[in-house]
Amino acid sequence: MEPPLDNILIPLIALYATIPLLLDGFERKLKAALQSRIGPPITQTVYDVLKLLLVKETKNQPTLPYVTLTLLSSMIIGLIALYYATLYIVQGAVINMFYALALLAVFTSTHTITPLLVPNPYSYIGGMREVMLAVVNEAAFITSISLYTITLQRVLFERTTWIPVLVVISLVALAAFISSYATSSRVPFDIAEAEPELASGVFIEFSGRILALNIYNLLLRRLAAKFLVLAPTVILISGHSLISLILALLLTPIMWALYATIAVILGRSRVDIAPLTLAKIYIALFLISITGLLVITHA
Amino acid sequence: MPDPEAVTKYIELAGKNSGIIHIEGDTVHITVPPSNLVDVADIVFNKYNCSFRVCAGIDERPLNGHFSLVHLFTDDKAGYYVVIKTYLSGDSPVAPSIVSAVPAANWCEMEARDLVGIEFRGREVYRLVLPPWWPSNLYPLRKDVPYNYRPEPRIESEKIGSSVEYGVIPLGPYHPTLHEPEYFELYVEGERIVDVKYRGFHVHRGIEKLAESRMSYQQINFLAERICGICGFVHSTCYALAVEKAAKLDVPERAQFIRSVVLEVERLHSHLLWLGVAFHLLGYDAGFMHMWRARERVMWLAELLTGSRKTYGINLVGGVRRDINEDKRQKALEALRELHKDFKSVIEVALSVPQVKKRLSGTGVLPREDAIKLSVEGPTARASGINKDARRDLPYAAYKYASFRVPVYSEGDNLARALVRIDEIFESMSIIEQLLDKLPSGPILLSDFEIPDGRVGVQVVEAPRGGDIHYIVTGRGAPYRWRVRAPTYANIPALRVMLRDQPLADAPITIASIDPCFSCTDRVVVVRDGKVEKIKLTPVV
Numbered sequence: 016m017e018p019p020l021d022n023i024l025i026p027l028i029a030l031y032a033t034i035p036l037l038l039d040g041f042e043r044k045l046k047a048a049l050q051s052r053i054g055p056p057i058t059q060t061v062y063d064v065l066k067l068l069l070v071k072e073t074k075n076q077p078t079l080p081y082v083t084l085t086l087l088s089s090m091i092i093g094l095i096a097l098y099y100a101t102l103y104i105v106q107g108a109v110i111n112m113f114y115a116l117a118l119l120a121v122f123t124s125t126h127t128i129t130p131l132l133v134p135n136p137y138s139y140i141g142g143m144r145e146v147m148l149a150v151v152n153e154a155a156f157i158t159s160i161s162l163y164t165i166t167l168q169r170v171l172f173e174r175t176t177w178i179p180v181l182v183v184i185s186l187v188a189l190a191a192f193i194s195s196y197a198t199s200s201r202v203p204f205d206i207a208e209a210e211p212e213l214a215s216g217v218f219i220e221f222s223g224r225i226l227a228l229n230i231y232n233l234l235l236r237r238l239a240a241k242f243l244v245l246a247p248t249v250i251l252i253s254g255h256s257l258i259s260l261i262l263a264l265l266l267t268p269i270m271w272a273l274y275a276t277i278a279v280i281l282g283r284s285r286v287d288i289a290p291l292t293l294a295k296i297y298i299a300l301f302l303i304s305i306t307g308l309l310v311i312t313h314a
Numbered sequence: 315m316p317d318p319e320a321v322t323k324y325i326e327l328a329g330k331n332s333g334i335i336h337i338e339g340d341t342v343h344i345t346v347p348p349s350n351l352v353d354v355a356d357i358v359f360n361k362y363n364c365s366f367r368v369c370a371g372i373d374e375r376p377l378n379g380h381f382s383l384v385h386l387f388t389d390d391k392a393g394y395y396v397v398i399k400t401y402l403s404g405d406s407p408v409a410p411s412i413v414s415a416v417p418a419a420n421w422c423e424m425e426a427r428d429l430v431g432i433e434f435r436g437r438e439v440y441r442l443v444l445p446p447w448w449p450s451n452l453y454p455l456r457k458d459v460p461y462n463y464r465p466e467p468r469i470e471s472e473k474i475g476s477s478v479e480y481g482v483i484p485l486g487p488y489h490p491t492l493h494e495p496e497y498f499e500l501y502v503e504g505e506r507i508v509d510v511k512y513r514g515f516h517v518h519r520g521i522e523k524l525a526e527s528r529m530s531y532q533q534i535n536f537l538a539e540r541i542c543g544i545c546g547f548v549h550s551t552c553y554a555l556a557v558e559k560a561a562k563l564d565v566p567e568r569a570q571f572i573r574s575v576v577l578e579v580e581r582l583h584s585h586l587l588w589l590g591v592a593f594h595l596l597g598y599d600a601g602f603m604h605m606w607r608a609r610e611r612v613m614w615l616a617e618l619l620t621g622s623r624k625t626y627g628i629n630l631v632g633g634v635r636r637d638i639n640e641d642k643r644q645k646a647l648e649a650l651r652e653l654h655k656d657f658k659s660v661i662e663v664a665l666s667v668p669q670v671k672k673r674l675s676g677t678g679v680l681p682r683e684d685a686i687k688l689s690v691e692g693p694t695a696r697a698s699g700i701n702k703d704a705r706r707d708l709p710y711a712a713y714k715y716a717s718f719r720v721p722v723y724s725e726g727d728n729l730a731r732a733l734v735r736i737d738e739i740f741e742s743m744s745i746i747e748q749l750l751d752k753l754p755s756g757p758i759l760l761s762d763f764e765i766p767d768g769r770v771g772v773q774v775v776e777a778p779r780g781g782d783i784h785y786i787v788t789g790r791g792a793p794y795r796w797r798v799r800a801p802t803y804a805n806i807p808a809l810r811v812m813l814r815d816q817p818l819a820d821a822p823i824t825i826a827s828i829d830p831c832f833s834c835t836d837r838v839v840v841v842r843d844g845k846v847e848k849i850k851l852t853p854v855v
Contacts, residue, residue, distance in 0.1 A: 050603035136483060140505070140818070202597045203669050206819070282669030283597025285819045286505055 031097045035234035036060045042275040049279045067227035078132045086228040089125035093235045100246045107255040126232045130217035141217035145207035151290045152197045155297040159190035164247040183307040190300040198240040203284035241270045316340045320392030341395040348400045356415035364389045366689040367783045369422040370797035371430030373456045381407035390707040395772050411437035418689035429455040443515045461527035494832035505818045510810045535629045545777045547580050550629035552775040552784040557631045560771030560788050569633035569758045574712040578742040583612040584778035585735040588829045595823045601664040611653045633759030674729035678812040678824030690808045691780020691801040694828045696722045697730035704776040716745045728827045779829045802831045
C-alpha cells in the first residue's frame with residue numbers, strides 16, 4: 016500500500032524549508048552549552064537570515080546575478096531531493112532513493128561552484144578547496160548511501176540476521192555517516208569557509224540576500240545529508256510508512272545534535288590533509304565492504 | 315648577580331677599539347668612535363654571544379652639539395647590560411650600519427633614520443616607521459621639532475605587489491586573523507607560500523616624543539602602560555625600573571614583590587588569551603571558549619590585586635600605589651589553586667585533539683641559527699632552543715626570591731611555542747604562590763627622592779612575548795630620551811623564515827605563534843564623566 020503524500024506535500028516542503036534554520040539555532044545553543052556559554056536563542060538563525068534578506072548587497076559584483084540564480088536553483092533542487100527521499104520512506108521504490116541521491120549530488124555541486132563565480136582570490140581558494148573535498152567526498156557519499164540502501168533492502172526482504180551481512184552493513188553505514196558528516200561542512204571539514212584562514216573564504220564577497228541564500232543552502236545541505244542517511248535506516252525499523260517519516264523527522268534533531276557534538280570536540284583539518292584522510296578511510300571501508308558483499312553473494 | 319669576571323673582556327674590547335668604558339651596577343657602557351662600531355658590535359654579538367636588544371638615535375645637540383647612536387645588548391650569561399655608544403656629527407649624522415654583523419639591528423637603524431635623521435652607510439635604506447607622505451627632511455625625535463607639529467597628511471594608496479610567477483594573497487591590514495593593523499603579502503604557489511613581505515607601523519603613535527616633551531616622570535608610567543593593551547604593566551614596570559636604575563633609587567622590597575606578582579598575573583592572562591586565540595585559529599572553538607573561561611579567573615585576580623581587570627594604574631617610579639593585604643593574599647592563593655586545577659584539565663583535553671596536534675607539529679619552524687641571528691625574544695626564542703629569560707638572567711623586581719624553571723624546546727615549531735607558553739603558565743602560578751608566601755612587610759612607595767639629569771638607565775622586563783626594553787636618559791623633570799622596544803618588534807622579522815614553504819592554511823597560526831602585539835592603543839583619550847573627550851594640547855611654539 017502506498018500512503019498518499021499529495022495532501023501533505025506543501026506542508027512537508029514548508030517543514031523541510033524551515034527546520035534547517037531552527038536546527039541550526041538548536042546547534043548553536045547546544046555548542047554554547049558544551050563550551051560553557053549561554054549562546055543565542057534557538058530562533059537566532061531565523062532572525063539572522065530574515066535580517067539579511069532585508070539588507071541590500073554591499074558590493075555589486077557583475078557576476079552576482081548568476082550567483083543568485085545558482086543559489087536559488089540549488090535550493091530548489093535540494094528541496095526536491097528531500098521530497099524524493101520522503102517518497103522513498105513512505106511509498107518505497109528504491110528508484111526514489113536514487114533520484115534523491117542524484118538530486119543531492121547536483122545540489123551539492125551547484126552550491127560548491129558558487130564561490131568560483133565571484134572574482135576574488137579568497138573566493139577562488141575557498142571554492143577550489145570545496146571542490147577538492149567534494150571530489151573525494153561526493154563520490155563516497157553516493158556510493159555509501161547506495162550500498163547502504165541496497166544492503167538494507169536485502170535485510171528487509173530476506174529478514175536475515177546473518178552476522179557477516181550485519182558487519183558489512185555496519186561498515187557501509189559508517190562510510191555513509193562519515194561522508195554525510197563531511198558533506199555538512201562542519202569542523203574538521205569546514206576548510207572552504209575557514210574564516211580565520213581566508214577572510215571568510217567562500218563567503219567573502221557575499222552580503223545581504225545573497226549571503227542569506229548561501230547560508231540557507233549550506234543548512235539545507237546539512238539537513239539533506241542527514242536525511243538521506245536516515246531514510247534507509249528508518250525503513251528497517253517500521254517499513255515504508257508515514258510512521259517511518261515521522262520517525263525520520265524525530266531522529267533528525269538527534270542526528271543534528273550528534274554532528275554538532277562531534278564538531279565541538281574536533282579542530283579544523285588542513286586543506287591537504289582532509290581529502291587525503293577521507294580518501295584513505297573510504298578506500299579501506301569500501302574495499303572491506305565490497306569484498307564482504309561478494310563473499311556473501313557467493314555464499 | 316652579574317659576574318664581575320665577565321667585565322674583563324669588555325675592558326679589553328674597549329681598550330683595543332679606542333673606546334672608553336665605565337661600569338655602573340649591571341650596565342657596561344662603552345663609547346667607541348664610529349669607525350670601530352661595527353667591529354665592536356660584531357665581537358659583542360658573534361663572539362661574546364650577547365643578545366641584541368635594540369638601538370636608539372639621540373639628538374644630543376642641545377647638550378654637546380652631537381647626535382649619538384646607542385646599541386643595546388645584554389650578556390645574558392654574565393647578567394650584564396652592554397650599551398655601545400658612538401657620537402656622530404651634529405650637522406650630518408652618518409653612522410656605519412652594523413646589520414652585516416648583527417642582522418637583528420635592521421629595523422632599529424631604519425627607525426633611527428626615520429625619526430632622528432641618522433644616515434647609515436653600508437646597507438639598503440628605506441622608510442620604515444613614518445608614512446610615505448611624511449616630509450623627507452623632518453625628523454620628529456630631533457629636539458628642534460615641536461611635539462605637536464603636524465604636517466598635512468596626504469592620502470596615498472599603497473599598491474599590493476604583483477608577480478607573474480606566483481599568486482599574491484594580501485593578508486591585512488584588516489583581517490579576521492589579525493586583530494591589529496598590519497599587512498602581510500603572501501606569495502603563493504598553489505596553497506604553498508614561497509615568499510612573504512611585511513608592512514607594519516601603520517599607527518605609529520609618537521609616544522616617545524610625547525613623553526619627552528609634555529610629561530613628567532610619574533605621568534609617563536600611565537602612558538607607558540597604554541603602549542600595550544595586554545602587557546601594560548610590563549611597560550610601566552620596565553619604565554619605572556629604568557628610571558629607578560638611572561637615579562639609583564632603593565625601592566622598597568614589598569613594592570618589588572607586588573610588581574613581580576602582578577607581572578606574573580599579566581603573563582597568565584596573556585598566555586591564556588593566546589592559547590584561546592590559537593585554538594580558534596585551528597578551528598577548535600571549544601578550546602578557545604574554555605581557555606577564556608579559565609582566563610576570567612585571572613582577570614578577577616588582577617582586579618583583586620590592582621583594582622582593575624587590566625592591571626593599570628598602580629606603578630610609579632619608586633614603588634606601587636596599591637598594597638596586598640592578608641585577605642587579598644588568601645583569596646589570590648585560593649583563586650590560583652582553582653585555576654591550576656581547571657587549566658590542567660582543559661589543556662590536557664585540548665592537546666589531545668588530533669587536528670590541534672597535527673597542525674601545530676612541524677609547522678612554522680624557526681631554526682635555532684635564525685633565531686640567534688635575528689635575536690628573537692621570549693617563547694619564540696625558547697621554542698627554538700635559546701635558553702634566555704630576563705627574569706633569571708637579568709633579575710629585577712623580586713624574581714631572585716622565586717625558584718622557577720625556564721622551559722626550553724628545540725623543535726622551533728608552532729607546537730614548541732605553544733608548549734613553552736603552557737609550561738610558563740604553570741611556572742607563573744608557582745612564582746605568584748611563592749612570592750605571596752614570602753611577601754615582606756614594609757612600605758610600598760618611596761616618599762622622597764630626586765632624579766638627577768644626564769643619567770642612563772636601561773632595563774629589560776620579560777614580558778609574555780619576550781624581553782621588553784626601556785632605555786632612559788634622564789632630563790630635568792622628564793626623560794631627555796626614552797626609547798621603548800616591545801618584544802614583537804624583534805619577533806616579526808622571524809616570520810619570513812617561519813612562513814616560507816608553509817601551506818597557506820598554516821599562515822594564520824604561524825603568524826599568531828609569535829603572539830604578535832602590533833599597535834595596541836593608537837591614541838590617548840580622556841574619559842571624564844563617562845564621556846570621551848579629545849585632549850586639547852597647547853602648542854609649544
